[in-house]
Amino acid sequence: MRKSVYKFILIMFIAFSLIVINLAFYMIGIIDMSSMSKLVDKRFATVQKSIDNSNNEIDSIIAQVSEDNLIKAKAISIMMNQSPKAYLDSEELEETRIALSVDEISITDEKGIVIAGTSPYLGQDFHNSDIEKQFLSAIDNKSYTNVVNIKTDGIASQYAGVARLDKPGVILIKATSNYLTQAIKLVGISNVTSGLSTLKKGNLAIINKNSWEYVSHTDETNIGKTVQIAKTQFKTIKATEKGKFKMKIQGVSSYVYYKNYNENIILADIPLSEVYTRRNYVVVSLIIALPILCLIAILAIRKKMIDYKLE
Secondary structure: OHHHHHHHHHHHHHHHHHHHHHHHHHHHHHHHHHHHHHHHHHHHHHHHHHHHHHHHHHHHHHHHHHHHHHHHHHHHHHHHHHOOOHHHOHHHHHHHHHHHOOOEEEEEOOOOEEEEEOOOOOOOEHHHOOOHHHHHHHHOOOOOEEEEEEEEOOEEEEEEEEEOOOOOOEEEEEEEOHHHHHHHHHHOHHHOOOOOEEOOOEEEEEEEOOOOEEEEEOOHHHOOOEOOOOHHHOOOOOOOOEEEEEEEEOOEEEEEEEEEEOOEEEEEEEEHHHHOHHHHHHHHHHHHHHHHHHHHHHHHHHHHHHHHHHO
């Protein structure tokens, strides 16, 4: 009789414990996932705001540098209108180039052929260059101005072009700006997620969709590296929606959250152990506590049964 009572109590307690543990595992897991999604949304909103602020600052800097270089190109055009022969002389142009602190000066005729300049490209046809041909409209439009920004190997440079005032043609200057290059590095999006993590071991990153490289990452050593996650994992990459998937990153099972934002993807990878920290803590606590409670209950019932017999 006594053994059957203990057996019944033990079976019922085990069943109760399994139900409680499974419910805790499931319900707290849902709560943890919901909390993590909200946290990631806040992080993404912060990153988006930082990207917008960074782009606005860069646009402002580029606009100022562009205005300065256009003024220099216009100055050459005005001086050449006053003394065209002098400014077709290579030595005169070289002095002007040094005075204006630019890298190159090129002057074309009405056909877009370089007839004077400080670069060794005399006779070059602007039609044959993807950059220079963008300025050919200046031949027929005296009020034409244009600036093209180029970034190569981390160096920012500008091509500023205006129309010749003395004859149909183009005046083009090239200026490599250390100031612009440094400014882009300082306020560019490469610094947006630097040192910014999600929880203790999670990372935030920005991926350029065209080059599929990290343009910003919590770990700065990853900036410029190719993303090892396949594009096929990002189901909504062409949409404005967000998404998530599970995969191993450096051998650690993680959730990867992402959001499409303009030409970039904002990404957060978080180890599962951190996503479900609260659930794991509660479940482990229950696994330890419930057997102890079961033992205490059995001992209490045993004592009552012994006391009852003694009476």
